[in-house]
Amino acid sequence: xxxxxxxxxxxxxxxGQNVTLSCEQNLNHDAMYWYRQDxxxxxxxxxxxxxxxxxxxxxxxxxxxxxxxxxESFPLTVTSAQKNPTAFYLCAxxxxxxxxxxxxxxxxxxxxxxVL
Amino acid sequence: xKEVEQDPGPxxxxxxxxxxxxxxxxxxxxxxxFWYRQDCRKEPKLLMSVYSSGNEDGRFTAQLNRASQYISLxxxxxxxxxxxxxxxxxxxxxILTGGGNKLTFGTGTQLKVEL
Numbered sequence: 001x002x003x004x005x006x007x008x009x010x011x012x013x014x015x016g017q018n019v020t021l022s023c024e025q026n027l028n029h030d031a032m033y034w035y036r037q038d039x040x041x042x043x044x045x046x047x048x049x050x051x052x053x054x055x056x057x058x059x060x061x062x063x064x065x066x067x068x069x070x071x072e073s074f075p076l077t078v079t080s081a082q083k084n085p086t087a088f089y090l091c092a093x094x095x096x097x098x099x100x101x102x103x104x105x106x107x108x109x110x111x112x113x114x115v116l
Numbered sequence: 117x118k119e120v121e122q123d124p125g126p127x128x129x130x131x132x133x134x135x136x137x138x139x140x141x142x143x144x145x146x147x148x149x150f151w152y153r154q155d156c157r158k159e160p161k162l163l164m165s166v167y168s169s170g171n172e173d174g175r176f177t178a179q180l181n182r183a184s185q186y187i188s189l190x191x192x193x194x195x196x197x198x199x200x201x202x203x204x205x206x207x208x209x210x211i212l213t214g215g216g217n218k219l220t221f222g223t224g225t226q227l228k229v230e231l
Contacts, residue, residue: 042120042221043160090159103207104150105219107159
């Protein structure tokens, strides 16, 4: 089955700890994205990558880092510098295209991060 | 003013009712529009894209009004299984560094269909 997988489903972080969230897709999509969702707020873009070995900061990148060494993988690290990490983290992918092209994004099941 | 605004609801409707949601967006140059459905504690899933001429998919109809900058979603003969949060998503033609477009998400409208 083609799709996007995220692991783990739940993740607990201690103060001062870095944690990494996994995102894998087998849709052969070029573009991948990380969002954060908090109650009562829309999804906010953390980082995105349009192509392998390239990624860019979104609207709320502070305290996060990413890598894109393989087309199918886009892990997100929540560092100790992120002071309010408790949220629902969603990874998405899209075919990738040129500006102006309709960009439907497909989401993974999400990881819920809680701070102990 | 929010870039994409939705009434948060909840909309509580009886089974079989027709319900409509509106969403307004701030950027008149926006090019493409979507409705996503999100169940509680799950990921958003694409419900339908919204085309200029309006489009229908079974019990769901989406409309776009560019002059007034709003899109709508109509659900006919609502089912219990339609209970979810409906997200309005707009491609605001904000070009991302390296290419591609940024999608802007509304906060969602919650629908509860009751017996």
